[in-house]
Amino acid sequence: MVKVSDLWDYLKLKKYTFCSSVPCSMLKKLLDSGIKDPEITLIPAVKENVALGLASGAYLAGKKSCVFMQNSGLGNIINALTSFNLIYKIPVLMFLTWRGFESKDAPEHLIMGEKMAPLLDLLEVPHRLLTDSYRDDISWAIHEMDNKSIPVALILKKGILR
Numbered sequence: 001m002v003k004v005s006d007l008w009d010y011l012k013l014k015k016y017t018f019c020s021s022v023p024c025s026m027l028k029k030l031l032d033s034g035i036k037d038p039e040i041t042l043i044p045a046v047k048e049n050v051a052l053g054l055a056s057g058a059y060l061a062g063k064k065s066c067v068f069m070q071n072s073g074l075g076n077i078i079n080a081l082t083s084f085n086l087i088y089k090i091p092v093l094m095f096l097t098w099r100g101f102e103s104k105d106a107p108e109h110l111i112m113g114e115k116m117a118p119l120l121d122l123l124e125v126p127h128r129l130l131t132d133s134y135r136d137d138i139s140w141a142i143h144e145m146d147n148k149s150i151p152v153a154l155i156l157k158k159g160i161l162r
Helices: 004-013 025-036 048-060 071-088 107-122 134-148
Strands: 016-021 041-044 064-070 093-097 127-129 152-156
Touching: 004 016, 004 025, 004 134, 016 025, 016 048, 025 041, 025 064, 025 093, 048 064, 048 071, 064 071, 071 093, 071 107, 093 134, 107 127, 107 152, 127 134, 134 152
Parallel strands: 016 041, 016 064, 064 093, 093 152, 127 152
Antiparallel strands: none
């Protein structure tokens, strides 16, 4: 398990202080903590493509940025990813909660839970699970973004954050 404050501390150390998010029950503690942190700019968004747009704009303004959303939002950002971020090489660190993991969730999350990784592969968006070795995972993601200049996804299973 990853302590929310430790995750924020590491993101701040790596200069990822501008974030946008769409609510997800799995992210509640993380988002609540980020909103209260004066070193973090966390902008709530009404839809995932808006969150990606905000983070992308922050990148263009010279900030390292990240997005927090559930994997169901991946469907809402495909056009922005393919027609903007991937084409114009705009990296954003994406944290996607894995709703529907192993068919253990509400019915509306099951298909995306099964299709998320293949969809990210199809889009050629590098991705991996966020683990207890979250520093290594984030460092890997930053390395991928630095080398490819495209968004990278870290996937959060239920229970990884405490």
